[in-house]
Amino acid sequence: MKEIVQFKKGVLGLCALVLIYQRDRYGFELAQQISKHIEVAEGAIYPVLRRLVADGHCTTYLQESTEGPPRKYYKLTLAGELYMRELEMEWKIFVGGVTRLLRDIEEVNNGD
Helix, strand or coil, X not given: CHHHHHHHHHHHHHHHHHXXXXXXXXXXXXHHHHHCCCCCCHHHHXXXXXXXXXXXXXXXXXXEECCEEEEEEEEECHHHHHHHHHHHHHHHHHHHHHHHHHHHHHHHHCCC
């Protein structure tokens, strides 16, 4: 369903920011962590990460890995932390509104 893909795309940035806020992470690790909660293609996170860097919400650095080439880690900037908090607040308002609407419709349909 096209709409579900759009829902996921819209929330991936917030998910990435929250996880990076916990600690610096590399792309594949972010994809794995997000996939534990939302079914999403691994490659979907990389355009989001590029946008977060381009917008100044994250910076990157390379770190050696024992399992292959150096990994690109993403680190939240102060602007990124503020943006994350704003998105989180807006997300909660949005989800709350949709939840109330669905509950109200269900009550009307059930004759409550």
